[in-house]
Amino acid sequence: MNHPVLIIDKAKLRHNAEVVLKMCREANIEVCAVTKAFCAHPEIAETLIEAGINCLADSRIQNLKKLRRLPITKMLLRIPMLSEVEEVVRYAQISLNSELKTVEALSAAALKTGKKHGIIIMIELGDLREGILPGEAVEFAGKVLGLPGVQLLGVGVNLNCHGGIIPDRKNLGQLVSVAGEIEAEYGIRLQTISGGNSGSFYLVRDHQMPPGINQLRLGEVILLGRETSFQQKIDGLYTDVFTFQAEIVELKEKPSVPYGEMGRDSFGLRPGFQDKGVIKRAIAACGKQDILWNQLTPHQQGIDLIGASSDHLLLDVTHAGRDYTVGDTVDFSLSYGALLAAFTSEYVYKYCI
Numbered sequence: 113m114n115h116p117v118l119i120i121d122k123a124k125l126r127h128n129a130e131v132v133l134k135m136c137r138e139a140n141i142e143v144c145a146v147t148k149a150f151c152a153h154p155e156i157a158e159t160l161i162e163a164g165i166n167c168l169a170d171s172r173i174q175n176l177k178k179l180r181r182l183p184i185t186k187m188l189l190r191i192p193m194l195s196e197v198e199e200v201v202r203y204a205q206i207s208l209n210s211e212l213k214t215v216e217a218l219s220a221a222a223l224k225t226g227k228k229h230g231i232i233i234m235i236e237l238g239d240l241r242e243g244i245l246p247g248e249a250v251e252f253a254g255k256v257l258g259l260p261g262v263q264l265l266g267v268g269v270n271l272n273c274h275g276g277i278i279p280d281r282k283n284l285g286q287l288v289s290v291a292g293e294i295e296a297e298y299g300i301r302l303q304t305i306s307g308g309n310s311g312s313f314y315l316v317r318d319h320q321m322p323p324g325i326n327q328l329r330l331g332e333v334i335l336l337g338r339e340t341s342f343q344q345k346i347d348g349l350y351t352d353v354f355t356f357q358a359e360i361v362e363l364k365e366k367p368s369v370p371y372g373e374m375g376r377d378s379f380g381l382r383p384g385f386q387d388k389g390v391i392k393r394a395i396a397a398c399g400k401q402d403i404l405w406n407q408l409t410p411h412q413q414g415i416d417l418i419g420a421s422s423d424h425l426l427l428d429v430t431h432a433g434r435d436y437t438v439g440d441t442v443d444f445s446l447s448y449g450a451l452l453a454a455f456t457s458e459y460v461y462k463y464c465i
């Protein structure tokens with residue numbers, strides 16, 4: 113097998129998606145599965161669809177374009193750029209929005225295609241990333257309702273991101289109230305109240321989701337088997353859908369502290385080292401261009417990550433529970449960020465089993 117490689121266990125992924133879907137269905141919540149962490153790799157997306165997912169969501173239009181042949185609903189997660197509205201209406205049926213100027217441009221672009229584009233208005237509820245203030249929602253919704261090329265589907269929120277704010281019954285309850293105000297003002301029924309990402313999943317698990325929330329946009333919990341708010345593993349889900357594997361290209365006993373006059377490392381930083389005497393150092397052929405090296409966890413007990421440059425990962429294998437030789441591979445599990453980086457690197461092979 114070529115290395116470095118990201119190995120994807122499709123059966124485990126499918127299981128995770130099925131369990132998450134079932135838990136959400138019991139709470140009357142629709143799941144939009146988020147594909148950005150795996151760059152919308154089509155084979156992985158198809159596995160999610162086989163599990164019963166019927167909405168895929170991504171931040172990048174290039175990724176949604178890869179999914180264009182799949183006969184399911186696609187949602188753009190990042191607030192659209194004015195420069196991409198034509199592609200947005202072509203490759204996504206729904207987008208999350210907070211700027212009227214952009215919704216107007218989406219409406220104009222959609223009119224040309226003859227198909228209405230669905231709009232979810234994002235509401236700011238504490239995390240301070242995207243969204244309009246709750247007090248402005250009724251007026252904003254009225255303007256969206258007046259645009260002929262778009263359909264107002266509902267409201268949504270994103271938490272756990274910039275501010276690390278945890279979704280709870282209070283802020284998600286507020287989202288439901290905002291939806292209620294819009295419905296009352298215009299005498300309409302909103303079909304979607306989108307209550308966030310994997311950070312909101314603990315409320316589903318604990319049967320605490322405020323009534324009215326009827327959609328979640330979920331990546332991490334399906335992919336890594338973990339919710340984001342408290343970093344807890346979800347019972348019944350696999351946490352090892354993905355394995356990163358790198359190959360050892362050098363293995364030698366050398367000191368643990370560099371010698372000579374010390375300047376900066378390859379990334380312009382001043383490195384610091386702990387003296388552990390002579391250690392068994394392995395170089396694995398991957399680096400910062402491929403992965404978030406310090407968010408990898410070796411499967412083998414006793415391996416320490418020493419450092420990385422753009423294309424070398426240095427490992428202390430002195431106390432590893434097995435003897436390595438050149439050509440051996442080392443397996444790692446990945447954080448969400450490391451997964452994102454590995455999928456994004458074209459130098460990392462992707463292998464589905």
Ligand SMILES: *Cc1c(COP(=O)(O)O)cnc(C)c1O
Nearest residue numbers: 146189270309310329330331332
């Ligand atoms: C990335 C993203 C998600 C999914 O986040 P996970 O933590 O992977 O569940 C949901 N909504 C928006 C707007 C996002 O950008």
